[in-house]
């Protein structure tokens with residue numbers, strides 16, 4: 568897992584998913600080396616980089632062209648550009664044209680989470696997984712309810728990470744915003 572510092576950022580793209588959260592997303596997604604993974608809302612490409620090291624085929628989607636360009640730059644920096652199919656577009660449209668996949672990671676939905684989950688769930692292979700990261704309370708509730716209604720075995724964890732800042736007289740723990748990781752497993 569690369570550090571947060573290694574990831575190129577831009578003022579026009581939301582910041583990268585933090586290293587510790589990326590670890591948990593990858594863990595919950597149970598990625599295997601032949602998996603076909605679709606990432607909705609790749610942003611900086613921080614999660615895409617890790618997917619590119621682990622999965623068989625990766626499609627990374629974002630509706631923001633600046634995010635697409637940044638994902639491309641970050642993948643190139645890590646020597647992983649040829650491992651990912653980067654797609655610029657609205658996820659609800661792009662997903663319809665994809666073949667069936669094993670895992671869908673949702674890092675952003677722009678108010679279209681239900682639609683993304685409805686379309687994505689129909690494209691999942693047997694034993695497919697969906698992993699959603701959410702900051703807003705409303706998104707967390709919507710993610711859990713939608714996955715349950717679609718028949719997924721649904722799990723949610725809330726992660727509160729504090730990182731130590733080393734000072735002259737000791738170490739101060741600084742808290743990051745809590746983030747939820749909601750996972751749906753086909754059963």
Ligand SMILES: C[S@@+](CC[C@H](N)C(=O)[O-])C[C@H]1O[C@@H](n2cnc3c(N)ncnc32)[C@H](O)[C@@H]1O
Pocket residue numbers: 580581582583584585607608609610611612613614628629630631634656657658659674675676677678679
């Ligand atoms: C919080 S950022 C993702 C962070 C990313 N995991 C990272 O580490 O950089 C959310 C991204 O989702 C994208 N997004 C939101 N709704 C979308 C949609 N409906 N279709 C495609 N992309 C979307 C946004 O443009 C944004 O780049």
